[in-house]
Amino acid sequence: MEFAGSVAGIEREAGVALLERPHMAASLRLDFERDLLSGQTVLAGSHQEPPLKVVRAFGTGDGAALVHLHNVSGGLLGGDRLRLEVNVGADAQVQITTSGATRIYRPRAGALGTSQANEVRVGPQGLLEYLPDAVIPFAGARFSQWTSIQLADGAGLFWWEILAPGREARGEIFEYESLELKTDLMAAGRLIAVERVRLEPKKRTLDSRARLGAYRTWATFYICRVGVGAAEWMVLEAELRAVLGLLGRREDLLWGVSTLAAHGLVVRCAAKRGRDVLPGLREVWRTAKWRLYGRLAVVPRKVN
Amino acid sequence: MGRAEGTYIHMSTGIRNEPFWALREIRMGYEGDLGRSELGELRLLHLADSALPIGGLAHSLGLESLVAAEFVGARELPEFLRGFLEEAGFLEAVFCRAGFRLGSRFLAVERPEDRLQSFARDWLALNERLGAMKPARESRSGSASLGRNFLAVVGGLGDFALVREALRVSKGEGGLIHHSVAFGLGSGVLKFEEDRAVLAFLHSCAASLVSACQRLLPLGQNAATRILWELKPAIVEIMRRSAGCSVEDAWCFMPLLDWGGMEHPALAMRLFIS
Numbered sequence: 001m002e003f004a005g006s007v008a009g010i011e012r013e014a015g016v017a018l019l020e021r022p023h024m025a026a027s028l029r030l031d032f033e034r035d036l037l038s039g040q041t042v043l044a045g046s047h048q049e050p051p052l053k054v055v056r057a058f059g060t061g062d063g064a065a066l067v068h069l070h071n072v073s074g075g076l077l078g079g080d081r082l083r084l085e086v087n088v089g090a091d092a093q094v095q096i097t098t099s100g101a102t103r104i105y106r107p108r109a110g111a112l113g114t115s116q117a118n119e120v121r122v123g124p125q126g127l128l129e130y131l132p133d134a135v136i137p138f139a140g141a142r143f144s145q146w147t148s149i150q151l152a153d154g155a156g157l158f159w160w161e162i163l164a165p166g167r168e169a170r171g172e173i174f175e176y177e178s179l180e181l182k183t184d185l186m187a188a189g190r191l192i193a194v195e196r197v198r199l200e201p202k203k204r205t206l207d208s209r210a211r212l213g214a215y216r217t218w219a220t221f222y223i224c225r226v227g228v229g230a231a232e233w234m235v236l237e238a239e240l241r242a243v244l245g246l247l248g249r250r251e252d253l254l255w256g257v258s259t260l261a262a263h264g265l266v267v268r269c270a271a272k273r274g275r276d277v278l279p280g281l282r283e284v285w286r287t288a289k290w291r292l293y294g295r296l297a298v299v300p301r302k303v304n
Numbered sequence: 305m306g307r308a309e310g311t312y313i314h315m316s317t318g319i320r321n322e323p324f325w326a327l328r329e330i331r332m333g334y335e336g337d338l339g340r341s342e343l344g345e346l347r348l349l350h351l352a353d354s355a356l357p358i359g360g361l362a363h364s365l366g367l368e369s370l371v372a373a374e375f376v377g378a379r380e381l382p383e384f385l386r387g388f389l390e391e392a393g394f395l396e397a398v399f400c401r402a403g404f405r406l407g408s409r410f411l412a413v414e415r416p417e418d419r420l421q422s423f424a425r426d427w428l429a430l431n432e433r434l435g436a437m438k439p440a441r442e443s444r445s446g447s448a449s450l451g452r453n454f455l456a457v458v459g460g461l462g463d464f465a466l467v468r469e470a471l472r473v474s475k476g477e478g479g480l481i482h483h484s485v486a487f488g489l490g491s492g493v494l495k496f497e498e499d500r501a502v503l504a505f506l507h508s509c510a511a512s513l514v515s516a517c518q519r520l521l522p523l524g525q526n527a528a529t530r531i532l533w534e535l536k537p538a539i540v541e542i543m544r545r546s547a548g549c550s551v552e553d554a555w556c557f558m559p560l561l562d563w564g565g566m567e568h569p570a571l572a573m574r575l576f577i578s
Contacts, residue, residue, distance in 0.1 A: 180555075185436075194436040196395075196555040209370070209380050210387025213560050237441075241570055250373065254559075256566030258441045261432070261480075266439050268566065270559045 027083035028052035034092040041065040041092040064093035078107020082116040090123040097300040098132040106140030113142030122155040134162035139175035151187040160221040174201040187226045187263040215270035224264030233259040247280045352504035358453035363446040364516040364576040366564030371520045378521045396484035397546035398554035403488025424473040434482045440565025446578030448480035458490040506539045
């Protein structure tokens with residue numbers, strides 16, 4: 001996987017030798033299908049290379065399959081090149097969560113940074129709920145992530161990501177070296193959301209009022225269902241704005257919501273304390289899932 | 305001083321001095337390129353002026369919400385604007401260049417009218433990508449309003465096939481025309497010099513925001529002038545940095561301004577459309 005302007009590029013700029021081979025190249029592919037007889041979504045196929053691992057798929061009681069993503073090495077290490085591929089078949093419903101926060105460790109001196117590529121495809125009338133814990137970049141970490149999501153006609157998506165400033169409890173705030181997040185979200189062949197985030201706190205301070213100001217944790221939540229009309233998204237935007245207005249004081253956390261160019265909306269959060277984010281995301285998820293699917297949002301059972 | 309074929313040669317030093325009319329010819333560039341000619345500079349200044357009737361004064365692009373929430377005041381403004389240029393300014397500069405190069409590329413080929421279909425596809429994709437990078441609906445539509453108006457203004461200045469095609473295909477496909485892309489395309493079609501066009505665009509963005517702040521904050525004319533004056537080195541730096549970046553890699557991280565754009569529709573009292 002090529003990452004233009006990625007960790008490798010940053011290292012080249014920094015003059016770090018690229019002679020050392022990657023520490024680990026691994027991939028995890030998950031193929032989900034809806035069983036026509038039972039109506040239950042099943043993990044029909046998978047390809048797993050350590051440290052990425054999924055133990056099994058659990059039924060959620062509403063026909064969906066739930067899997068927990070594990071990184072058996074405990075976190076992402078310098079030089080890791082990881083790849084996650086998720087295919088959700090037609091009419092299948094999938095919930096993916098993590099068994100804990102994704103920790104990104106500082107690479108050893110002279111070692112490469114860490115990168116992860118995520119490729120996600122949701123088939124016609126399929127639904128993917130991606131509800132992971134936070135990403136925590138440790139001091140000195142260098143991380144690059146590229147995510148491509150493709151939604152077919154009628155496909156749905158609930159996709160959140162939470163970025164912590166570091167190990168808050170030990171006062172480690174924005175001490176990572178660099179973090180790059182690239183996301184392309186396509187719905188029915190149309191590009192509806194693109195993120196290109198490059199954070200280098202030592203070069204461009206994140207507490208600038210043009211960036212995070214006094215806030216520390218940042219979260220993005222994409223909510224999509226291909227084919228739902230613009231007017232319905234406007235109604236949901238207004239409804240979610242009312243919900244978000246009740247989620248806390250503006251001094252502590254900011255919530256914003258907006259319709260995308262088509263087929264969905266995005267919710268953004270900036271919070272002073274990371275622990276305030278998840279309850280809000282779940283509230284948004286519950287409201288939106290009820291509005292779009294007339295079904296309850298089932299909070300994923302954790303294995304830890 | 306002696307004169308030989310329009311060139312002055314200083315008799316004692318032997319140094320050649322081109323007469324001013326010859327210098328102007330050199331600056332005009334190739335085949336009437338307006339690039340750095342006086343006329344080209346004047347036209348670029350005109351199109352980048354915030355007084356151009358495209359609605360630039362009606363948009364704060366989320367800043368009004370930040371001021372209302374007291375995240376940004378007159379004291380924090382210089383630092384905010386520097387950050388704005390490093391993030392949103394950089395992103396828009398990259399797309400301005402892409403629009404410019406799209407126009408220039410098609411003008412450089414023989415019989416560009418035969419390539420209009422290919423141009424239309426690239427034009428729509430460029431605008432779609434930039435729209436997808438603007439999470440706040442109001443800011444997206446504000447940028448699109450300025451872009452459409454700007455291109456219509458340019459289209460009224462002459463017979464420009466690419467501008468006509470851009471307006472036609474965007475309308476036909478329901479696509480948005482973003483301001484930076486439109487400014488780039490217009491500048492390419494008018495054969496301005498690329499770096500100067502990007503500089504002028506960035507400067508007009510900064511000037512528009514400072515102007516908005518004069519209406520939102522207790523910010524006097526002298527202070528506003530000084531703020532804009534001191535931003536100029538940053539504008540030059542962003543212009544230079546944008547030259548080597550593709551639209552696939554152009555980044556932007558402005559969570560607070562995104563929040564401002566998302567919250568703007570819910571503000572009880574508003575001076576600006578977006």
